[in-house]
Each structure stands twice: as structure tokens, then as C-alpha cells.
Amino acid sequence: MGSPSANHVALVAFLVCLLPHCGSAKRTGYDVVSVAGSGNRLSARLKLVGGTAQYGPDVKKLSLSASLETDSRLHVRITDADHSRWEVPQVVIPRTALQDVLLDPTATPDNAAALPSSRTLSSASSDLVLTIHTSPFRFTVSRRSTGDVLFDTSANLVFKDRYLEVTSALPASRSSLYGLGEQTKQTFRLRHNDTFTLWNEDLGRSDQLDLNLYGSHPFYMDVRTPAGAAHAVLLLNSNGMDIHYAGDSITYKAIGGLLDFYFFAGPSPLAVVDQYTQLIGRPAPMPYWSFGYHQCRYGYKNVADLEGVVAGYAKAKIPLEAMWTDIDYMDGYQDFTLDPVNYPAKLLRPFVDRLHSNGQRYVVILDPEIKRNATPNEDIFLKWNGTTLVGKVWPGEVYFPDFLNPRGADYWGQKISEFRRTIPVDGLWCDMNEPANFLPMEPLNELDHPPYSINSNGSHHHINTWTVPVSSEHYNGVTEYDAHNLFGFLEAKATHAGLLKDTARRPFVLSRSTFVGSGRYAAHWTGDNDARWDELRNSINTILSFGIFGIPMIGSDICGFTGNSTQELCSRWIQLGAFYPFMRGHSEKKTIRREFFLWESTTRSARKSFATRYRLLPYMYTLMYEAHTTGAPILRPLFFSYPHDANTYGVNRQFLLGAGVLVSPVMEPGATTVDAYFPAGRWYSLYDYSLAVATPKGKRVTLPALADVANVHVAGGSILPMQQAALTTSSARQSEFRLLVALTENGTASGELFLDDGESPEMSGARSMWTLVRFSCAKYRKGITMRSNVVHNSYAPSRKQVIDKVVFMGLQSPAPPKVYVNGVQVKAAGIRDQKNGALTVSGLSLVIGENFQIQIVMSH
Template sequence: METDSRLHVCITDADHARWEVPRDVIPRPALQDVLVEPTAKHAALPSSHTLSSASSDLTFTIHTAPFRFTVTRRSTGDVLFDTSATLVFKDRYLEVTSSLPAGRSSLYGLGEHTKRTFRLQHNDSFTLWNEDLGRSDQLDLNLYGSHPFYMDVRSPGGAAHGVLLLNSNGMDIHYGGSSITYKVIGGVLDFYFFAGPSPLAVVDQYTQFIGRPAPMPYWSFGYHQCRYGYKNVEALEDVVAGYAKAKIPLEAMWTDIDYMDGYQDFTLDPVNYPAKRLRPFVDRLHSNGQKYVVILDPEVKRSATPDEKDVFLQWNGSTLVGEVWPGEVYFPDFMSPRGAEYWERKISEFRRTIPVDGLWCDMNEPANFRDMPTLNALDDPPYRINNAGVHRDINNHSVPVSATHYNGVSEYDAHNLFGFLEARATHDGLLRDTKRRPFVLSRSTFVGSGRYAAHWTGDNDARWDEMRHSINTILSFGLFGIPMIGSDICGFTGNSSQELCSRWIQLGAFYPFMRGHSEKKTIRREFYLWESTARSARKSFGTRYRLLPYFYTLMYEAHTTGAPMVRPLFFSYPHDANTYGVDRQFLFGPGLLVSPVMEPGATTVDAYFPAGRWFSLYDYSLAVATRTGKRVTLPALADAANVHVAGGSILPTQQPALTTSRARQTEFRLLVALAENGTAKGELFLDDGESPEMGGARSKWTLVRFSCDKESKGGITMRSHVVHNTYAPSRKLAIGKVVFMGLQSPATPKVYVNGVQLKAAGIMYRRNGVLTVSGLSLVVGEKFEINVVMSH
């Protein structure tokens, strides 16, 4: 029982060392004690042995006839995990089955796969083996990351718990509805159980163990533009100019492998991307408050690199030679201290020429275009996982699993860690070189990758179903502790229609990571090229940039508690079983419900509203009020997704601009959506947006909590409570306007600010219950009180 909410159950070989996920990947204490060793020397074991703690809701019981273990919730007696059905422990094959209460369990997680639904379906199967599949639009196949973690929400009541099998070997997982089965080709059975009981508590406990999500720089919440096929610097300049002319926000330009000399990392094409042209372009971006990001693939051209020991993967007695974009390549061994140091040094050297602001790690499963011969038994395990949906060889499109890392670790064991280790080295290299908060985007991920990197859903296709599926993947990665995630808006492959692209922009404005990226064989789709997409981008991105203070505050919450920014409805409404299957809508934080258009030609949107009051984000009117939750048919807005503010929320906002730095210079406003009982709450986190530490002792930051309460005479009082304030005092930041939604008064209320009545000129009250209080100069970081006295 490692904490009051975390139970660790490990089954290993008492006599022989076996591969485990390294402790520098997931820092954790070594196993000190074994509760019971069920071997012949313990012939007198009791039929069962129970481990429990008065302070924990988890109880563990080991049984000896037959050998099995169970995990139960002490407060309810509910069985959470029960291995009665199957338990096999062999050299390169482990199998365990846990029974589940049919009809009461709703499971989420296990990835990375593109799935039709967010909630796992009966007879779903998951292969966890990081694979360069080429296209992420293929359903149910193993993709770039491995996350053997699921959340189980039990009905009735909505009590949730989490289960992690901490194992980096290849595996198949089958969910049968009344059971879940793991078939693993190595390592140990290393289970962690997280008690919850709320969904938010589960991710808090899970990320406390695997590591909190890395803080992302403020600029990374702006819009990013990329295309594989920008042939030269002039093409980049034209795109930047096009966005500026159309008055569409553009935060960062990205460059795919086009910029490289012969597709070699850390080089520049001397003709199309010479430093003498690229460096001034990047300098101009920086002077305009914009950023520049480039791609890196985790391979080094063989002919351009010395063959250094402990720097690259080894195979069959020499450095492994594979084939990727540059031709014959070596693969850095990021498990080796020298390999990581080599990578970090190359990043620093490259930034002397082009001071990139972030790095994009692609192809890091790792991909390999060369078919490699079978070398030993590792290349052909006794159980063949369902790789790529056809039981494909585990060496397929990757380095051979018989290759070795530092200290003789086999790729067989460490394969799924490669992307994690590259992202860590890239993060550390940027941090060391810039002394600022790194931004790293990684395609391949593992448990704990969120400590170092953001993620995107990979090479998606320009199809309506792909847009819908993106929500499922984004929700899943929120559970995995990687909240900064998005999908290529309008699709990477295939030709998008104007309607699809416009609707995808409206959805993508509420991805935590918002990027457009397309393949060079497709039609151009920069958002200014079509008037319909330009209108959607101006409207939807304007809304997003207005909400940046709220989004960034949620990043702070994610970094400190693991709470995902985009989350399923049941996170806030676990008692409402109707929310368990909702995956065409989502919450952004607790305060916003997003209901995008997901079908071609749609004129309406079918949306579910949980119990409470819901206000339109666009006109502040009370749109839905329900005590039990209900389905509502909404109009399909032309240029934006339907977005509603949850009653009981206070959202900080600023004014939109074409860059985040300019938006940050505008006045603050507060949107106060009152619950039926007249209460609301929210908070605002501020810092410089780039210090390595977010909310720590070595950085300057401000956190203000806002609350609203109903007074006995029918009025309301809103207060600010300053939790911490070392950033705001020198910035002259002020709240200029507060909008109250959901008031009930026959006439214009009276408003008092810190005890002084506000003049009528600063008050506007509408019959739909919206009160706007403007002309304020409330200093952020100082206490204030606003009293609204109702007229009768």
C-alpha cells in the first residue's frame, strides 16, 4: 500500500532478475518486501491473506487455492480486480484475466488506437506495440504510443478507479465486457491500482505516480501552421503574409523535413532553406511575437556521423544500420547517457544557426524502412501479438528487437520506450540551451511522456469520421497524463472539402494543441484560401484567444493535479450515467461544454446537457436549465461550434488578437455564470508564460480565486481571494469588465465595488438576466468585492 490511494501488486521471479520499466523512466521506490511467495517452501500458507489499511479504500487479498488475488473497495465491498480466471507466468509470456461486473463497468483508456467510441466496447482488442503505421485513420490498430492504463467508472453512483500495468513489452489486451485479459510477451506483472473515487481523483493519483504533465509555454496555445511541401523560405513568407492579410491569428510557423539537406537532422537545404534566408525570416517572426518550430526524426545519416560507442543502437556486434529518409542511418541510443548528451549537443549547435522555439519529434517509434533478418529468438517470440492487425512481425517497419541499448538492454524490452526517451532528451536539450520552458511535440509516447512532451494524433485523413474520432483520442490522452494534444485540423492526407475544413476549424479551436498540417500531395488548405474557412477561423480563433487566460489556468491545473484540459462530461457529472457514452461533445475544463458540428450538411446538433444551468458563450443568454439532464437540439451555427458556459463557473478572459503576446496586453474580463442557487467560482493563474517552473518557488506567479455567493436579500456578492502574488504587481494588470449571467431582477440592479456605488453609465442590464459592469479598474492580485443589489 504505497499511499492511501495507491496499491502496488507485482508478480515477478523470485530467483531470476527480469526486465522492468527503468526507475529513471518512472521514478519509484524499489520493491522492498514481498507479501507472499507462493512456493513449495511455504506449504503452510493460509488459504487467504488480506492487506488493508484503515486510511485506504483499497483492500488486497491473496488466495492460495487456487492462487489468485483480488482488489476490492472497502467502503462498498465492490470487487475491482479479480484474477480467478487466468494467471500464467512464463519466460516470455504472461497472461492474466480479471473479471468485471457485466453491465456496471464503463472502461476508458488503453491506447494508442483510433477508436469509434471513447468508452471501450465489448470485445474491443488493443495491441500495445509502438508502430509507424503510416496512417492513423485505420481503426483499432496499434499506433504510435503504448499506455496500458484504464479507468473504470462503476454504476450506479459513478465511483471510479484506475488500473495500470507498468510494462513496456508488447502486449494484447482484450476487453470482453465481463472480463479484461492481458497477454504480454515479457517483463513482469506490475500492477498499480488507484482508488479514486472521482474521475478527477483517479488522474490526480495516476499522474502523481507517473509524473505531472509538463507546463506548456503560453505561446503554444496559439494557432500553429505547417505543411509537408513548403518548398522554400519564400513559401513560408507567403503563408505568414496570407494569415496577416486575412486577419487570422497565426502564432507559429512550422517546417516539415523540407528544410533539411538530404533529409538529415540538424542541417539546412543550401538552395531552398539557406541560413542567410531562413535566419532573417525567423528573426522577423520573433520581432512580431511569433515562433518557429521544425521537425526532427530520430536517426542520423551514416555517412555524416562517426560511429561512436554508446551513442547509437548496436546489433549483431556493431552499430545498427537502418534506412529512413536520409538513406542509411544510425539510431541514437537515448537510453545511454552519451546518446542523450550527443542529441542535446546537436540541438544546441543547430540553434546557434536557427534559434527554433520548439522541436517536433516524428518517426520515433522508431521507424525503419529496411527489412531486417531474424537474428535470434527475441525476433520471433513464442506468442505473436496482433501487430498492425495482422499479427505482423514485431520488427516490421522498425529496428530489430534483437538490437541492444546501453548496458545490454534489448530493444525487445525497451522498444515502447524509444519515443519517451527521445522526447526527454529533446526537452532537456531545449531547456539547457534556452533556459526557457521547452515545447516538444512527440508522435511516439509511453506512460509518463506527458512530463516532457505534447502529442498529436498522427497522420489522419481529411474525412468526417476522422474528425469525430479525434475527440476520442484526445479524451484518452487526457487520462494518460498528456493533456496538450490535438489533431491535424482539416486532415493530413486526402483533400478536404471547404465544409469539412470549416467545421474542423470550429472543433480544432478547442483542441489544447491547435495546428493545421497537410501532406504535399493534397490541395492547399491554409485557412485564408477559402472565404468560408477564413470566416470560421476568425470567429472560432477569436473565441479561443479571448479564452486564453482560462485555457492557461487549466494548464496550471493540469501541471499541478493532472486534470486534463479537455475532459469527458462524466468527469464533472459522474452520477449521471447518461454522460458515460457521450463522445461527440466534451468539456474544456469544468466551465465550457463544446458541441461541434460533426456531420456534412448538418443544420442542427443533438447535444446532451447534464443537470444545471447552461449559458450561451456568444450572447450570454440562459440556453438550457435542467434538474436531471436532457437532450437538446441546437442550431448548427455557421462559423463556430456551439459552446455553453456551465452555471456555477467564473471564466477569466482577455481580448482577441493575432498573436498571444498581443492578446496578453489587453484588459481582463470575467464571465460569471450563476448556478441556480446564485453561486459561482473560478480562478486565474498568471506568469510570464515561459519560465521553466510553473507555480514554483523559483518563479514569479499569481493565482487569484473568484467566488460568488447569494445574499439573504436576493443580491449577490463576488469576491476575489489572492492565493499567491509575485507576478502581477509589476505588470499593471487590471480587470475592466465583469459580465453576470443568470440574474433575476425586474429592473436594473445597483452595483457596489469595494463599497462604492457604481454610476449608472457603467451598468447595462438586459431582460435575459445579463448584467454587464464595465469601466472597472480592478487590479489583478488585489482583493476586491462586487455587490449586486437586486431591485424589487
């Protein structure tokens, strides 16, 4: 062939330039064409400068609205200027709608050059500053106090109907990120060059690393050196998305919705979760009994099997709070039914009544589907192509309740109430609510086949896999494409409402699928884990992440759900699981039985570890009160209390229970020692009250691998309320209190005790009875003084409970000190000065809810 003509060359060049990223001369993205500000608000209009053909046509005009909603929260929203788009509805996250500021009528809408190069939004009372750069458009969020840039978008913003992309630069050497999930990760701190897919999915096994699982939380916390200042970013978007964290940048790729960003100033990690849960909703108060030990197995054959398990725990003297039943109890795996042969009401109801008479509870599973034709009302279910959608789950062909439909939620609550008339369950377990669907669903229309394929299940498989088609419809025409990640949230909300209405008591709901704000209604567990050592270790990462997400009541199936656990693994998992906020053993029917009384080693671990947990219940329940009022996680990473210590940023084999208790479990088979990091300060052994570690800067310490319990240390400066161990929480609550006072080097300490009945719907509201006591300890020239300050006291007077013992750890006295309680000297018989420096004052009768003072006069 001959040489190409000049026209041919020109045509080829033209066609090539139609491809994405053609040449440096053609800029993509947007320019600002008008901007206005008023008070704490700012609005701007954006015009497309250049787009790409990939993933569909670009939206030509965008609207940006921004507001400093509080001194610590900045809201930036970017959407189509001419057409409304799907966004997370108010029934999910109630929030203040952003209102555009009226644009300056003198602005030149088609000439970006006429605008200043940037425009800022700031307030003298806020540390957050938003800067809008006009040509090309990008925005930055920075700290007023330090100038540190927290979020810095690139100029190549992409906004299409079903593809949105935005990238922010990060300082890789100073930035440590946490959050983004739900995925099983090997580390708690996010690793560079990692992609997170947010698409709720019934993966079947949560032991597979780095794959999207049951929940979607497009939220991360960033802790930066050298000062340890923390901030956080939420993209409030329920559509499927990929988030790529490269270390020096973070890129969002969403397949719908809009760019709805919230920025939280911190600067402490605890301040971040406080600010975050102010927006998404505070964690629901959990009933006191839910902090006990729960036992479940998929495969309990009948009521007699349940009775044998309860008897086994009682005989072994292992605490058992609640028995759970998986889908075995159902008739043909249908919700709200009983197997007439193995779980008939005439046998199950007396069993549940006996549990209740013994201070124990009963919880059952619910899957969010109703067997086809089992209901006369089909208007409350998901629709597809004008008819009720039919899927397939355990009962066979099923309908899926539409929880966006108010009547669908009411129907669910009615079914709960009707079922509880037969079996008065104490809590409900929402499983399979991504929602799972066993019926293969091929792409059914254009909506089922988005132009960009998110990395679902690590293989870019179709988003309809193992779930309902995204072209199915909810109430008011909302598509599953937009609302898929909300399904589990909405079911948990309806279940919570149904239980509350029927019982008038504080609901306990456990949900597998979650979204932003799910903590307002439900607890969570990490899903179908495997009986492996790496799964034991990885459970800590997930639990710490969900604490940041505002879901503090979380646990992992102790000893693993699938696979056959060894005695050693199960024993070590019990020792770790004794400190999970939600503590449950659960296994799959194909595995060997692993109730803790079956093996001698697990029996020993359960007795000793659970005894520690039950003694700490007043402390843990007070942490629940703190979580409910401030969002603070119950289980916390070390950097929450020590953000200035960068050595804590990567710790993921230890954790803090509140701020006062450090847990260092055994995480390897055959281990004889545990490598533990202790931040600066004094650390006392919880078991013998000895001063174990005192370090001015923080250091690594090799601890012995204790046989039947995890290493547990109390941070100097803490005061822990405790009670005696028992086999149920109701029995433990009847015992007298004791205080454990861990002194700093300068003799100070503080702590709290929250009390209520453990089941009233409001934990600390005007209509509930509750007591809050704050304890403090300070040094004076002759010794130390501890005080009790009653903050609120409408519950304790009716209980007449007392503190009978106070243990002071860290006292140094050459001779026995003198002790005065409310000015009266305690007799010598009531004082025990231990060799390790702990002073025990016993024989007390200090009424909870009354102020008191204890003085320790040191001998010189």
C-alpha cells in the same frame, strides 16, 4: 488394420494430455506456499502447480510483493523468484522499489494446505483492500467502503519467460472502461470484445481503426454505476502486449517483463488522474505561446513559400502564432542541417527573426536518426550483433541514437544547441520515433521471433516490421525487445532537456511516439489522419484518452493530413480544432493547399472560432496550471464533472474544456442541427450570455448548427477569466481582463486565474514568479456578492494588469440592481442590464493581484 492395443490407447491418451488445457483433472496455475505481512506491505511465494507446453516452459517459482504506497494507491508486483527480469527502469518512471517482507520462518513452503485460504492487506486510511487467495492463487482488489470488487484475477495465471497472461473479471453491466491505447477508436468508451495491441508502430496512417499506433499506455479508468465511483489500473510493462476487453473480463497477454500492477482508488475521475500522475509524473507546463494557432505543411518549397503563408494569414486577419517546417528544410533529409538552395541560413534566419519581432514562433521537425558516417562517434547508437545498427529512413542509411545511453542523450542536446546557433527555433517536433525504419528486417535470431505473436497492425505481422530489429541492443545490453515502446519517450525526454539547457526557457516538444509518463516532457498529436468526417469525429476520442493518460496538450491535424479536404469539412474542423489544447493545421504535400485564408468559408470560421479561442486563453492557460499541478485534463469527457449521470458515460461528440465550458461541434456534412446532451444545471450561451438550458436531471437538446462557430455553453457555477482576441498570444496578453460569471440557480459560482510570464521553466515553483487568484460568488438576502482572493502574488504586481469588465449571467431582477465595488456604488453608466438576464459591469479598474468585492443589490 486391427484394433489398437491397450498400450497404444494409453500412449495416445498420455500424448493428448501433454497438450494445453488437457482435462479438468490437471490444474494449471500457482499456489501460495508462504506469505508474510508487515504494516502496509505483504509478500508471498508462489509455486507452479501445473503449466502448459505452449509458449515455452513456465517459471516454477514466483515472488509477489504488495504495498499500499499511499492511501489511494496499491502496488502489486509479481515476478520470477529466482531470476531478475526486465522492468521499466527508474529513469523512465522514478518510483519506490517494492521490498519483500521477510517471510514467516515457520511457514511450510511445500504445503499450501497449511496456509489460511486467504490473506488481506489493508489500512484504516485506505479504501483499497488486497486479498491474496492461496490455493489456487488469485488476488482481488476491492473497496473497503462498498465491498465492490475492482480487480479479480482468475486462477490460471501464466508466467513464462516471454509470455505472461492474467485475466480479471469485470461486472459488464455496471462497468464503463476508458483508456488503453494508442488506437483510433469510433467511441471513447471502450466496446466489449475489443483487443488492444500495445506496440509502438509507424503505421503511416492513423485513420485506420482499432490498430496499434504510435504509443503504448496499458492504463484504463473504470467508472461504475450506480454511484459513479471511478478507479484505474496500470500495468507498468514496456513489452509488447495484447489486452482483450470482453466486457465481463479483461485479459493481458504480454511477451516479456513482469506483472507490475498499480491500482488507483479515485473515487472521482479527477481524483484518479491526480493519483495516476502522482506516480507517472505531472504533465509538463507548456509555454503560453503554444496555445496559439500553429501552421505547417509537408511540402513548403522554400523560405519564400513560408513568407507567403505568414503574409496570407496577416492579410486575412487570422491569428497565426507559429510557423512550422517539415523535413523540407533539411539538406538531404538530415537532422540539424539546412537545404542550401531552398532554406539557406541567409534567408531562413532573417525570416525567423521577423517572426520573433512580430511575437510569432518557429518550430521544425526532427527524426531520430543520423545519416550513416555523419558522425565520428558510433558508440552512442543502437547496436546489433556487435556493430552499429544500420537502418533506412528519409536520408538513406542511418544510425539510431541510443537515448538510454546518457552520452547519447547528451549528444542529442549538443546537436540541438549547435543548430539553434544558426536557427533559433522555439520548439522541436519529434516524428518517426517509434522508431520508424524503412529497411525490411526479417527475424534475425530467437529474440526476433517470440513464441506468442501479438496482433500488431491487426494481422499478427512481425514485430520487426517498419522498425529496428528487436534483437538490437541499447546501453548496458538492454534489448530493443524490452525497450522498444520507450524509444519515443526517451527521445522526447532528451529533446526537452536539450532545449531547456540551451534556452533556459520552458521547452515545447511535440512527440508522435509516447509511453506512460510522456506528458512530463512532451505534447502529442494524433498522427497522420485523413481529411474525412469520421476522422474529425474520432479525433475527440483520442484527445480525451490522452487526457486520461496524463498528456493533456494534444491535438489533431485540423482539416486532415492526407487526402483533399472540402471547404465544408475544413470549416467544421476549424470550429472543432479551435478547442483542441494543441491547435495546428498540417497537410501532406500531395494534397491541395488548405491554409485557412484560401477559402472564404474557412476564413470566416477561422476568424470567428479563433477569436473565441483567443478570448478564452487566460482560462485555458489556467487549465494548464491545473493539469501541471493535479494532472487534470484540459479537454475532458462530460462524466468527469458529472460522474453520477450515467447518460454522460457514452458521450463522445461533445466535451468539456475544463469544468466550465461545454463544446458541441458539428460533426456531419450538411448538418443544420446538432444533437447535444446537457447534464443537470444551468447552461449559458458563450456568445450572447443567454440562459440556453436549465434542467434538473439532464436532457438532450437540438441546437442549431451555427455557420462559423461551434455551439459553446458555459456551465452554471463557473467564473471564466478572459481577454480580448488578437492575432498573437503576446498581443492578446496585453489586453485588459474580463470575468464571465455564470450563476447557478442559488447564485453561486467559482473560478481561478493563473498568471506568469508563460515561459519560465517552473510554472509555480519557488524560483518562479506567478500569481493565482480565486474568485467566488455567493448569494445573500439582498442579492449576490463576488469576491477575489489572491492566493499567491509574485507576478501580477510587475504587470499592473486590470479587470475592466465583469458579466453576471443568470440574474433575475424586475428593475436595474445597484452595484457596489469595494463598497463604492458604480454609476449607472457603467451598468448594462441585458434583456437575456445578463448584467454587465464595465469601466472597472480592478488590479489583478489585489482582493476586491463586488455586491449586486437586487431591486424588489
